Amino acid sequence: MIRPAGSNHRPDRGPLPAARGIAVSALPDVRGRRVVVAMSGGVDSSVAAALLARAGAEVVGVTMKNFCYSRLPEESAAASCCSLEAIEDARRVAARIGFPHYVLDFEEVFGRAVIDDFVAEYAAGRTPNPCVRCNRLVRFPHLHARAQALGADLVATGHYARMVRGAGGRPRLLRGADPDKDQAYYLWGITRKLLDRTLFPVGHLTKRAVRAVAAELGLEVASKPESMEVCFIPDGDVRGFLEREAAAREMSPAALARLRPGPVVSTSGEVLGEHPGSAFFTIGQRRGLGVAAGAPRYVVALRDANTVVLGERDELLADRFELEQVSWIAGSAPDGGQAGDVLVQIRHRQRPVRARVIPRGTAGAAGATVELAEPLRAVAPGQSAVVYRGDEVLGGGVIRSALG
Amino acid sequence: MTGIYLDHNATTPTAPEVVAAMLPYFGERFGNASSVHAVGREARSAVDEARRAVAELAGSAPDEVVFTSGGTESDNLALRGVMTRAAARGRDVLVVSAIEHPAVLRAAEQLAKEGVRVVLLPVDGDGVVRVTDLRDALASHTVGLVSIMTANNETGSLQPVAELAAASREAGAPFHTDAVQAAGKVPLAFAAHDIDLMSLSAHKFYGPMGVGALIVRRGLRVSPTALGGKQEKTRRAGTENLPAIVGMGVAARTALAELATEPARLAALKRQLWEGISRSIPGAHLNGALERTLPSTLNVSFEGVDGEALILGLDLEGIRVSSASACSSGSVEPSHVLTAMGRDFDLARSSVRISLGRSNDRAQIERVLQVLPQVVARIRSIALVSP
Numbered sequence: 138m139i140r141p142a143g144s145n146h147r148p149d150r151g152p153l154p155a156a157r158g159i160a161v162s163a164l165p166d167v168r169g170r171r172v173v174v175a176m177s178g179g180v181d182s183s184v185a186a187a188l189l190a191r192a193g194a195e196v197v198g199v200t201m202k203n204f205c206y207s208r209l210p211e212e213s214a215a216a217s218c219c220s221l222e223a224i225e226d227a228r229r230v231a232a233r234i235g236f237p238h239y240v241l242d243f244e245e246v247f248g249r250a251v252i253d254d255f256v257a258e259y260a261a262g263r264t265p266n267p268c269v270r271c272n273r274l275v276r277f278p279h280l281h282a283r284a285q286a287l288g289a290d291l292v293a294t295g296h297y298a299r300m301v302r303g304a305g306g307r308p309r310l311l312r313g314a315d316p317d318k319d320q321a322y323y324l325w326g327i328t329r330k331l332l333d334r335t336l337f338p339v340g341h342l343t344k345r346a347v348r349a350v351a352a353e354l355g356l357e358v359a360s361k362p363e364s365m366e367v368c369f370i371p372d373g374d375v376r377g378f379l380e381r382e383a384a385a386r387e388m389s390p391a392a393l394a395r396l397r398p399g400p401v402v403s404t405s406g407e408v409l410g411e412h413p414g415s416a417f418f419t420i421g422q423r424r425g426l427g428v429a430a431g432a433p434r435y436v437v438a439l440r441d442a443n444t445v446v447l448g449e450r451d452e453l454l455a456d457r458f459e460l461e462q463v464s465w466i467a468g469s470a471p472d473g474g475q476a477g478d479v480l481v482q483i484r485h486r487q488r489p490v491r492a493r494v495i496p497r498g499t500a501g502a503a504g505a506t507v508e509l510a511e512p513l514r515a516v517a518p519g520q521s522a523v524v525y526r527g528d529e530v531l532g533g534g535v536i537r538s539a540l541g
Numbered sequence: 542m543t544g545i546y547l548d549h550n551a552t553t554p555t556a557p558e559v560v561a562a563m564l565p566y567f568g569e570r571f572g573n574a575s576s577v578h579a580v581g582r583e584a585r586s587a588v589d590e591a592r593r594a595v596a597e598l599a600g601s602a603p604d605e606v607v608f609t610s611g612g613t614e615s616d617n618l619a620l621r622g623v624m625t626r627a628a629a630r631g632r633d634v635l636v637v638s639a640i641e642h643p644a645v646l647r648a649a650e651q652l653a654k655e656g657v658r659v660v661l662l663p664v665d666g667d668g669v670v671r672v673t674d675l676r677d678a679l680a681s682h683t684v685g686l687v688s689i690m691t692a693n694n695e696t697g698s699l700q701p702v703a704e705l706a707a708a709s710r711e712a713g714a715p716f717h718t719d720a721v722q723a724a725g726k727v728p729l730a731f732a733a734h735d736i737d738l739m740s741l742s743a744h745k746f747y748g749p750m751g752v753g754a755l756i757v758r759r760g761l762r763v764s765p766t767a768l769g770g771k772q773e774k775t776r777r778a779g780t781e782n783l784p785a786i787v788g789m790g791v792a793a794r795t796a797l798a799e800l801a802t803e804p805a806r807l808a809a810l811k812r813q814l815w816e817g818i819s820r821s822i823p824g825a826h827l828n829g830a831l832e833r834t835l836p837s838t839l840n841v842s843f844e845g846v847d848g849e850a851l852i853l854g855l856d857l858e859g860i861r862v863s864s865a866s867a868c869s870s871g872s873v874e875p876s877h878v879l880t881a882m883g884r885d886f887d888l889a890r891s892s893v894r895i896s897l898g899r900s901n902d903r904a905q906i907e908r909v910l911q912v913l914p915q916v917v918a919r920i921r922s923i924a925l926v927s928p
Contacts, residue, residue: 237856239853241849283850286850286854287850287857
């Protein structure tokens with residue numbers, strides 16, 4: 138073990154002001170341990186870092202640079218990629234608390250694993266979840282690898298999720314304690330091996346408490362608004378993004394066709410109008426259809442040949458669907474068992490419903506069929522279905538298709 | 542916080558005697574050197590004293606020293622101030638080396654957009670420009686300016702400035718050298734080597750940031766890049782940065798005095814470091830020849846090691862080094878200098894620059910030789926993840 142010669146920590150600044158009532162006990166003993174904290178510049182990861190520092194960890198803050206802001210249209214990009222506001226916010230928090238902070242470049246892998254996939258999925262008529270994909274393929278595996286290279290066994294993030302130890306020290310992923318903020322949904326795809334070395338320092342807190350801690354510590358990010366958009370589309374204009382990206386890359390004729398105008402039809406086959414490109418629509422979408430109709434209409438299907446199918450609300454219902462890319466963070470698939478054995482969620486904000494999961498393929502890794510105890514609306518291919526038992530995330534998969 | 546500081550090519554700590562000399566000029570000696578009254582005259586004489594000191598360091602006459610805001614401004618003033626005039630008289634080719642500092646390369650690119658033809662000279666495997674390549678360029682073009690650095694900032698590679706300047710003089714082309722990294726580490730000989738323009742930066746030799754100089758041979762006309770008052774004989778408008786100029790003067794005196802002993806001391810430390818590295822770490826490659834580089838600069842590539850990870854790993858152990866491919870904003874591009882030397886992408890990305898200075902001693906080098914192999918081994922043991 139290498140002992141630090143010069144200290145990066147700042148005893149000259151004096152101790153941090155005491156933040157009253159912080160339950161640091163939810164963290165394992167991290168005293169003297171080097172922990173890499175993924176810092177987005179937001180309040181959650183800032184407080185995560187602060188709590189670890191208070192608990193005696195040797196915190197190393199890292200902001201992942203995942204894409205270049207110069208790729209964005211000028212009005213939505215904050216100057217250049219080197220002056221990102223988020224990076225500066227994270228840097229300021231690190232300086233305030235007194236731990237080193239680095240910006241690490243993940244542009245190449247993020248571009249390949251997340252952005253390319255995002256464009257390809259929309260062009261295939263599916264609705265991708267880039268946050269799930271980033272956690273599974275970029276943030277957790279790559280950050281853990283970089284952390285190890287820096288001599289840190291542990292990585293912490295600002296997710297509202299909890300990691301607790303079960304029998305024999307087995308790591309279990311639980312929903313965050315704040316039901317309004319729970320983000321465990323986005324984490325189903327990470328491996329158990331990485332979960333074992335991950336800390337969620339704010340997972341046991343409410344958002345209110347996190348803001349209060351930030352305020353007590355004098356962190357300027359305390360009142361920073363929530364980010365709601367996909368990080369690489371800060372203006373929320375998915376359509377504009379897809380149009381720019383499609384123009385900048387080679388796409389199959391079939392994919393390009395879905396970025397061009399095509400027919401809007403009813404479920405009975407009646408032509409209702411024209412759409413600008415089926416790739417810009419999502420199953421369950423109600424607004425912006427450009428079709429006048431008496432009863433509310435929803436996108437119920439996107440057909441291969443660039444056709445948008447509209448139907449009524451109940452036509453969105455499905456009670457079975459297929460999953461692919463299935464992975465079980467709990468270690469194994471839930472037993473085939475009874476209907477209503479587990480809970481399933483097909484969107485971040487959705488009341489979980491009872492379901493039965495029937496794994497398919499090798500060791501349950503390849504796919505699964507989900508049978509719901511009650512039908513759900515808008516089962517969108519590409520979105521994640523996450524399987525829970527109580528508050529514990531058992532695993533999940535990517536929706537391939539709705540059945541029946 | 543400082544730890545073991547081995548990044549003197551990035552900047553050096555301002556020497557205590559420099560700080561002490563500057564302080565009165567933030568206070569009671571606040572004058573504007575252009576004022577004719579007593580307060581102004583005091584400022585003027587302080588600037589003149591600094592000008593003499595900088596001229597001695599550069600090997601020029603005092604009236605050839607033009608104070609600027611630093612190396613970047615000096616480089617821009619040299620290229621733009623000479624090239625735009627030369628191009629107007631038909632000498633429209635600018636010759637620069639492929640390993641110049643971005644201050645020269647970006648200024649050359651901009652001139653190219655404005656119609657100047659830019660010839661980029663290659664370097665050999667040790668990062669040194671061949672004099673024959675310059676002679677060839679001078680023979681086949683009507684060259685308005687040649688700009689080749691004295692020592693490279695990344696590898697420390699020393700260029701044959703005397704021969705390059707002589708070849709340029711022979712062909713009637715003015716010769717500029719960016720001596721920012723060389724000042725205080727190797728003797729400079731502006732006049733003796735027939736150099737026409739030389740850039741200096743105070744904070745690279747224990748002076749303050751924000752001040753530098755362009756040495757301009759008497760009689761060579763340089764068009765100012767910013768228009769305004771008649772300071773610096775109309776070559777650089779704007780009120781003189783009095784405290785900083787005073788600081789640069791004091792730093793120049795010390796740097797000149799230390800040339801007798803300090804480079805040899807640093808060269809010994811550098812040899813100790815390289816011998817230790819090559820003994821204890823397999824797959825370490827020196828970038829640049831040990832004896833043809835600045836006595837203070839060691840640039841090494843470690844096979845299979847991401848240079849950025851190494852820099853951060855050493856930082857966490859209190860050892861401050863840098864690399865051309867790591868920047869605070871996280872963008873990672875292979876160094877243009879190492880690429881020009883023929884290093885492949887992977888080796889270029891696996892390099893670190895260790896630059897020594899006054900504060901370093903044998904004990905620190907021993908400590909580095911203790912830590913470095915462990916950090917390199919740790920990084921090599923982590924299998925890289927791919928999606």
